Ligand SMILES: Cc1cc2nc3c(=O)[nH]c(=O)nc-3n(C[C@H](O)[C@H](O)[C@H](O)COP(=O)(O)OP(=O)(O)OC[C@H]3O[C@@H](n4cnc5c(N)ncnc54)[C@H](O)[C@@H]3O)c2cc1C
C-alpha cells in the first residue's frame with residue numbers, strides 16, 4: 125500500500141491542534157491534515173458548557189461549545205483538512221501514521237507530525253480508591269460529555285472527589301443540572317485550586333473535607349455512599365448516588381506509549397526540546413499532552429507558537445544536538461522542555477514550565493557541571509502554573525546536561 | 533405460578549447458575565441432544581465467581597494428584613484447545629515459569645516438578661537463574677531458579693463462557709436471567725420455583741458457585757459442604773507493561789507465604805495478584821488501597837520495571853472454596869440431581885472437563901447433534917485481528933481498547949444481549965482501558981439507551 129502524503133499531520137483536533145492547523149495554513153506550509161477520532165473536532169471544550177473561554181484568543185467571552193466551534197471554523201476556513209472519526213493507531217518513525225477510519229484501516233505519511241492529544245483525568249482505580257465497583261463513579265469529562273453532549277443526568281446528589289479548578293467546573297455542571305453536590309472531598313491537606321474558591325463552597329453550603337484518607341466507595345449496583353477518614357481521623361460517611369472523580373490530569377499518551385518516541389516519566393508526555401520537538405525530530409507536540417494541565421487559552425497560544433516552529437523547521441531543520449534538562453529534587457515533579465538545543469537560540473519557548481510535588485519556597489539554580497547558568501526564586505504549589513525564563517540558560521550555551529536544583 | 537416459556541412441556545435438564553461451569557454444562561448437554569434450560573439469578577451471566585479471575589488456562593501441573601479437580605482440569609484443558617479452535621476463541625500460548633526467590637522456595641522446586649509429571653504434564657523443565665534471566669531479562673536478578681510449564685495459556689475468561697452459552701442457545705437451549713431458584717419439589721421430575729415462575733425439568737444440576745450450599749439446602753434440604761468465599765484482589769497495569777514480561781510468572785507455594793502471580797492478559801495488560809483472603813461475605817468483591825499497594829510492591833520486587841508503569845484498574849474475584857480440598861461434585865441418584873460445588877480456583881480451565889464428568893454421571897439419553905451451529909463469538913484479543921482493523925467497522929467508540937461501533941451494536945442486538953454495563957464491558961471491553969470511561973461514557977450512555985436493564989445514566993426523573 126502506498127501512503128497518502130501531506131506536509132503536516134496534526135494528531136488530535138482539540139484546542140491546540142486546531143489553532144496550530146490554522147496557523148500552519150496561514151503561513152502556507154502546504155497541505156495540513158487534522159486527524160480527530162471523535163465525530164466532531166474541538167476537543168475538551170466541546171463539552172464544557174460554561175464560561176469563560178475565548179478571552180485571550182478572540183477577546184470574547186464564550187462557553188466551551190461555541191469556542192470549540194469557532195476554533196473548528198477558523199481552521200477549516202484557513203484551508204486545513206479536518207478528518208473526524210479518524211483514530212491514529214500507530215506512530216511510526218519518520219512521520220508515518222497508521223489510521224483507523226469507519227471504512228477500515230489506512231495510512232498517512234507527513235513531513236512533520238504534531239501530537240496534540242490532550243489530557244484526561246485519573247480514574248478511581250489509578251488513585252487506588254478502595255471499595256466496591258458500582259455504577260455512578262464518573263470523571264468530570266465523562267460527566268460533562270453525558271450532560272452537555274447527550275442530555276443525560278447521571279445522579280442527583282454526588283460527592284466531588286478533588287478540589288482542583290476542574291472540580292469547580294464539575295460544580296458548575298451540577299448547577300446546570302439543577303442539583304447540588306453533597307460534599308467536596310480532597311486528599312491533599314488543603315484546597316488545590318486557589319483558596320478563593322472556599323467562600324464559594326461556603327455560599328453553596330457544600331462541606332469541604334481536605335486531608336482525608338482511606339476513601340472507600342460503597343454500593344452494590346449504584347454508589348450508595350463514600351466513606352473516609354477526615355483530617356482528625358474520624359470516620360465520615362456520606363450517602364450519595366454518584367462520585368465525580370475530578371482532576372489529577374494525565375496526558376492522553378496511549379498512542380505514545382506504544383511508539384518509538386521517548387516519554388518523560390514526570391509529565392507522562394513526550395520528551396521535547398524548547399521547540400516542542402520529540403526524540404524523533406519529525407514529531408512535535410503542543411497543548412496539554414506536553415504536561416498536565418493548562419487552560420484552553422494557554423494551549424491555543426502554544427498551538428500557534430508551535431505552528432511557527434514547525435513551519436521554520438520544514439524550511440530549515442534546527443540542529444538536533446541537544447542536552448538534557450533534568451532535576452533530581454523530589455520536590456519537582458517535572459520540567460518542560462526536557463532537552464535544550466543550545467545551538468539554536470531564537471524562536472523556541474521563552475519559559476520552562478515546572479510542576480511541583482509539594483509547596484516550594486526556594487532558590488532554584490540551573491547548573492551545568494560546576495557552572496551556575498542561572499538562578500532565581502521559586503514559590504508555588506502543586507498543580508499551579510509555574511514558569512521560569514529559559515533565555516539565560518540557553519545563551520550560556522550548555523554543552524552538557526543542565527540540572528535544576530533547589531536550595532532552601 | 534405458571535411455568536415459564538416452555539408452555540407446559542418440560543426440559544430434560546435445568547441448570548442452576550450461569551457461571552463458567554453452568555455455561556459449559558449447558559453447551560455439553562445441548563450438544564448431547566438434551567433440552568436444556570439455564571436459570572440465572574443475576575441480570576446477566578457471569579455475575580458471580582466467574583466475573584473476576586486470572587484468565588489462565590491451567591495445565592493442572594500443580595493440582596493435587598489423583599483428585600477430581602486434577603482430572604477435570606486435564607480433560608478441560610484438552611477439550612478447551614480443540615473447542616477454542618472450532619469456535620474461533622483466541623488463545624495465547626504464553627507458557628509459565630514457577631520461580632523461587634529464596635532458599636525455602638528453591639527447596640520446593642524438585643517436588644513440584646515431580647508432581648507435574650505425576651499429573652501427566654511431562655514437558656516441565658527446570659530453569660537455572662541465567663536461563664530465566666535470558667528469557668525474561670526484566671525479571672529481578674534476585675531470582676534463584678525455577679522451572680517452566682510451556683503448556684499454560686492465556687485466554688479470554690468472559691468470551692469463553694459466553695461462547696459456551698451462545699453455542700447452547702444457538703442449538704436450542706434456553707437461558708432465563710433474573711430468575712433465582714427459590715425452592716424445588718422432586719416427584720419423578722423436578723418443579724423449580726423461581727422468581728420468574730415455575731420450571732419443570734427431568735434433572736437438575738446445581739452449579740450455583742458461591743451459593744452451591746444454599747441451593748443444595750433449598751432443593752435437597754441438606755448440604756454436604758459449606759462455601760467459604762476466598763477473595764482475590766488484582767492490580768491491572770497499563771498495556772505498556774506487557775513489554776516487560778511475556779511468560780506467566782507463578783510463585784512457589786510454601787507454608788509461610790502465598791506469593792503472587794504476574795501475568796499478561798490476552799487483552800494486552802499485565803496482572804499482579806491475586807490475594808487469598810477468607811471472608812464471610814459471598815458478595816463483597818471490594819478492593820482495598822493498602823492491599824493493592826502491597827501487591828504493587830510485590831510486583832515491583834519481582835519485575836522492577838513495573839514501578840514506572842501506570843495502573844489501569846483493580847478488581848477482586850471470589851473463589852467458591854469450602855472446607856474440603858477438592859471439588860464437591862455429587863450425584864444424588866434418588867433425586868435426579870447433581871451438585872457441582874466448590875469449583876474454587878481452577879474452574880475456567882476445568883469447566884469443559886467438569887461438563888464431561890457430569891454428563892457421564894447423569895447419562896442422559898439424547899442423540900448428540902451431528903452438525904451443531906457455531907455461534908459468532910467475541911474476539912477481543914490484543915494479539916489477534918480485531919474489528920477496528922476491518923472494513924465497515926463504523927468507527928471506534930472506546931478509544932483505549934479500540935472497540936468499534938459495529939462490535940458494540942452486534943452485541944447489543946445479539947442473541948444474548950447484556951443487561952448491565954458490566955455485561956457490555958465483558959462482551960466488548962468498552963471502558964476497560966486506561967481512561968476507564970473518561971472518553972466513551974457519554975457515547976455509550978446514548979448507544980445503550982433503553983437497551984440495558986440497569987442504565988448507564990440513571991434517570992431519576994423518569
Ligand atoms: C474534564 C476537563 C475539563 C476541562 N475544563 C476546562 C475549562 O473549563 N477551561 C479551560 O480552559 N480548560 C479546561 N480543561 C483543560 C483542557 O485540557 C484545555 O482546555 C484544552 O482542551 C486543551 O487542548 P488540547 O488541544 O491540548 O487537548 P484537547 O482539547 O483535549 O484535544 C485533544 C484531541 O485529540 C483527540 N485525540 C486524542 N487521541 C487521538 C488519536 N489517537 N487519534 C485522533 N485523535 C485523537 C481527542 O479526541 C481530542 O479531540 C479541561 C480539561 C478536562 C480534562
Ligand SMILES: Cc1cc2nc3c(=O)[nH]c(=O)nc-3n(C[C@H](O)[C@H](O)[C@H](O)COP(=O)(O)OP(=O)(O)OC[C@H]3O[C@@H](n4cnc5c(N)ncnc54)[C@H](O)[C@@H]3O)c2cc1C
Nearest residue numbers: 549551553573580581582586588713741764849879880881
Ligand atoms: C481470584 C481468582 C482467580 C482465579 N484464577 C483462575 C484462573 O486463572 N484459571 C482458572 O481456571 N480459574 C481461575 N479461577 C477460578 C474460577 O474463576 C472459578 O472456579 C469459577 O469462576 C467458578 O465458576 P462457577 O460457575 O462454579 O461459579 P459462579 O461463577 O459463581 O456461577 C454461579 C452462578 O450461579 C448463580 N446463582 C447463585 N444462586 C442462584 C440461585 N439460587 N438461582 C439461580 N442462580 C443462582 C450466580 O448468580 C452465578 O452466576 C479464579 C478465581 C478467582 C476468584
